[in-house]
Amino acid sequence: MFETQWLLALLGGALVGSAALLLLLVNGRIAGISGILTGALQSRTPWRWVFLLGLGVGAWLAFTLGWAALPDFAALPAWPWVALAGLLVGIGTRFANGCTSGHGICGMGRLSPRSIVATLTFMASGIVTVFVTHHLL
Template identity: 75%
Template sequence: MMANPWWLSLAGGMLIGLSALLLLLFNGRIAGISGIFATALQSRQAWRWLFLLGLMLGGPLATMLGLARLPDFAALPAWPLVLLAGLLVGVGTRLGNGCTSGHGICGLGRLSMRSLVATLTFMASGIATLFVTLHLL
């Protein structure tokens, strides 16, 4: 299996940054996924639903255009573990007052100290989880 060219990751990162900047400039909103999702359930603002729709359709569209490949679903852990992980991520976003996109992309871009601490915590937790998973389990 051949890896995707490096420029696809660069282009994706640039599109994420551009999208976050445009949302902030034109709507005055931070592109934090957890906040957009939570308020979309209580709001009829079309941009929130279009943003979420774009998130859901971006991967399949990239796959259809040949820019991405489907993941190996057989390599995923059992569904109860996936659901538990999703629940823990949801609880973490509420406790941290935002998600990785809100803090890591938008907060760091605005030089927020709270977002720097949150992003360092996300990264340290991810590194520790990977270490435990690969070397201790």
């Protein structure tokens, strides 16, 4: 890790936490991306679309300013594996009644027992998946 990367990570985390807190205080909503996306597709509430647009604009801005780099797409697995992973994440999101942002950022910040269990499950699943795919397969 470069000397200043931890500062960018700290700044990014502070911005994400601040945005989640601001959404909760101003709109009374939890910043769970899966719930926001589902709500945007089911209704015409403009704040959801603005929030999702802000995610894309923020990523583009970070890349443009040199704060982030594009991933090495050549290092990704074949697209069927990526599609399967996305499907499994979507199914897990439904079973957990929320995604990593809803449980991991907002729920953990509120000390929600359900979110703590969900986040521990997400993390354990990720650790096991990386171990299996990088060391056993």
